[in-house]
Amino acid sequence: MLKYFLNKIGYALLTLFGVITVIFFLFTVLPGDPARMMLDQNENSEQLALVKKKYGFDKPISTQYLYYLNDLSPISFHSNDQSDYTFLSEGKYNAAPLFNIGENKLVLKTPYLRESFQKSGKKVSEIIAHTLPSTAVLALFAIVIAIVFGIIFGIISALFKDTWIDRLIALISTLGMSIPSFFSAILFAWLFGFVLQQYTHLNMTGSLYEVDDFGEGSYIQWKNIILPAIVLGIRPLAVVIQLMRNSLLETFGQDYIRTARAKGLSELQIIRKHALKNSLNPVVTAISGWFASMLAGAVFVEFIFGWNGLGKEIVEALNNLDLPVIMGSVIVIATTFVIINILVDLVYAYLDPKIRLG
Numbered sequence: 001m002l003k004y005f006l007n008k009i010g011y012a013l014l015t016l017f018g019v020i021t022v023i024f025f026l027f028t029v030l031p032g033d034p035a036r037m038m039l040d041q042n043e044n045s046e047q048l049a050l051v052k053k054k055y056g057f058d059k060p061i062s063t064q065y066l067y068y069l070n071d072l073s074p075i076s077f078h079s080n081d082q083s084d085y086t087f088l089s090e091g092k093y094n095a096a097p098l099f100n101i102g103e104n105k106l107v108l109k110t111p112y113l114r115e116s117f118q119k120s121g122k123k124v125s126e127i128i129a130h131t132l133p134s135t136a137v138l139a140l141f142a143i144v145i146a147i148v149f150g151i152i153f154g155i156i157s158a159l160f161k162d163t164w165i166d167r168l169i170a171l172i173s174t175l176g177m178s179i180p181s182f183f184s185a186i187l188f189a190w191l192f193g194f195v196l197q198q199y200t201h202l203n204m205t206g207s208l209y210e211v212d213d214f215g216e217g218s219y220i221q222w223k224n225i226i227l228p229a230i231v232l233g234i235r236p237l238a239v240v241i242q243l244m245r246n247s248l249l250e251t252f253g254q255d256y257i258r259t260a261r262a263k264g265l266s267e268l269q270i271i272r273k274h275a276l277k278n279s280l281n282p283v284v285t286a287i288s289g290w291f292a293s294m295l296a297g298a299v300f301v302e303f304i305f306g307w308n309g310l311g312k313e314i315v316e317a318l319n320n321l322d323l324p325v326i327m328g329s330v331i332v333i334a335t336t337f338v339i340i341n342i343l344v345d346l347v348y349a350y351l352d353p354k355i356r357l358g
Contacts, residue, residue, distance in 0.1 A: 004346075005342075005346065008342050008345055008346075009342070012338045012339075012341075012342055015334075015338055016331075016334060016335060016338060019330070019331065019334040020068070020069070020072060020331060021065075023327050023330055023331065024064075024065055024068050024327070025061075025065070027323050027326070027327055028061060028064070028065075034055070034057055034117070034323060036048065053083075054085070055085065055114075056085040059085075067085055067086065070086060071111070071112040071113075071114060072111045072112065072113070072331070073111070074108060074109060074110070074111060075098075075106065075107070075108055075109075076106075076107060076109060077101070077104045077105070077106060077107075078093075078095070078104060078105055078106075078107055079103065079104055080100075080103055080104065080105065081103070086104075088105075088107065092112070093107070093109050093110075093112055094109055094110045095107040095108065095109035095110075096108045096109065110125070111125075112125070113125045113128070113324065113327075113328035113331070113332075114324040114328070115324060116322055116324055116325050117320075117321070117322045117323065117324060117325075118317075118320045118322045118325075119322075124324045124325050124327075124328035124329075125328070127313060127325060127328075128310060128313075128325075128328060128329060128332055131308065131309050131310045131312070131313045132309070132310050132332065134207065134208045134209075134307065134308055134309040134310075135295055135298050135302065135307075135309035135310040135311060136295070137208060137225070138208075138225060138228055138229055138232060138294075138298060138301075138302070138307060138309060139232065139294035139295055139298060141225055141229035141233075142228075142229045142230075142232035142233035142236070142294055143233065143236065143287060143290065143294065144233075145229060145230060145233040145237065146233040146236035146237040146239075146240050146287070146290065147240060147283075147287060149237055150236070150237045150238075150239070150240025150241045150243075150244060150283070151240065151244050151283070153169050153173075153241045153244075154240060154241045154242070154243070154244025154245045154248065155244065155245075155248060155271060155276075156169065157169045157170065157241065157244075157245040158244070158245045158248040158249050158252070159267060161249065166245075169241060169245075170242075172238075172241075173237075173238035173239075173241040173242055174238070175238075176234045176235055176237060176238030177235055177238040177239065179234070181231060181232065181234075181235065181300050181301055182300040182301075182304065184231050184234055185228070185231045185300060185301050185304040185305060186304060188227050188230065188231050189204045189205070189227060189304060189305060190204070192227055193205075193227060201223070202223055202224075202226060202227055203223070203224060204305075205304075205305055205306030206221060206223075206224035206305070206306060206307075207221075207224060207306060207307050207308040207309075208220060208221065208224065208225060208307070208308070209221070209308070210224070224305075224307075227305060228298075228301050228302065228305040228307055231301050231305075232294055232298055232301050235290075236286070236287065236290040236294075239286055239290065240283055240286065240287065243282045243283050243286055244279065244283055247279040247280075247281070247282050247283065248271070248275060248276075248279045250279075251275045251278050251279045252275065254278075257270060257275060260273075284344055284347055285344060287344075293337070295310065295311075295333045295336055295337075298310070298311040299311035299312075299314055299315060302315075303315045310329055310332075310333075313325065313329065314326060314329050317329070
């Protein structure tokens with residue numbers, strides 16, 4: 001099991017390295033001068049030169065790439081020269097020096113995602129830390145909806161195979177997979193937040209935290225999560241229904257299920273005691289990908305519902321060409337995706353020992 005885990009860690013690090021490399025060169029070749037983006041309309045030649053020197057924009061692309069890797073690495077090299085980009089200036093890095101290597105020092109630090117171009121030098125890590133929890137809560141509610149109702153409807157569909165109930169559930173799941181999130185978000189916001197608002201008491205837009213009427217503080221408004229969570233959970237719900245149905249039907253054909261039926265156990269007892277655990281493997285695998293994808297897929301849903309999360313922040317950063325925020329957000333989402341996949345692979349290996357033995 002340890003060897004299996006170490007192999008997964010190795011593949012994860014290679015994946016993240018590839019993502020970081022693609023992101024850096026993708027945004028580096030974009031037209032426009034990052035220094036001018038930071039200064040907006042207030043730049044002059046002297047300010048441009050200072051900003052380029054401070055952030056390393058005056059260096060060759062290869063050097064800037066090494067700077068970026070150095071910023072993101074938890075173990076990195078830093079210069080003792082105050083004029084160098086990698087100098088450990090106060091407030092830039094949260095670092096603990098390990099030992100000196102010539103004119104440089106090796107330090108242990110938190111990854112540095114750099115600073116926003118548009119928010120007065122605010123750290124990207126602070127922006128993400130402020131918005132990511134709201135997105136994570138939204139994704140968690142959505143995935144819980146998908147898991148609970150997906151498994152229930154999948155079991156019902158398998159029990160009533162080839163009946164009108166099975167066909168109705170199949171139709172609903174097909175529609176769920178076919179309708180884009182942005183369209184269903186607009187439809188749900190209009191229908192339940194406007195047309196039927198007097199019955200649902202739901203808002204078309206709103207975030208997890210709202211300011212009270214006196215402006216003295218904020219409070220959690222749980223009802224605002226209902227519509228975006230349902231919209232975000234529709235597609236994974238449809239996938240879970242189909243996977244659960246097909247996996248359960250395949251399990252029903254196994255010899256030990258026939259033996260259980262011969263002993264006189266009811267269908268519900270067979271599902272609960274024998275079939276359910278063995279049918280969950282494909283569902284667990286699918287849910288892992290969907291949960292990580294929700295962090296990225298929540299972009300449209302958050303923007304339409306006015307949910308103050310990472311997705312909405314990415315849209316604003318794209319509109320303002322705030323490259324560090326975009327790059328940092330993509331790296332955080334990719335890292336989350338990799339970590340979740342590792343955890344699910346371990347769960348999958350636990351459920352099916354043949355995986356880790358293979």
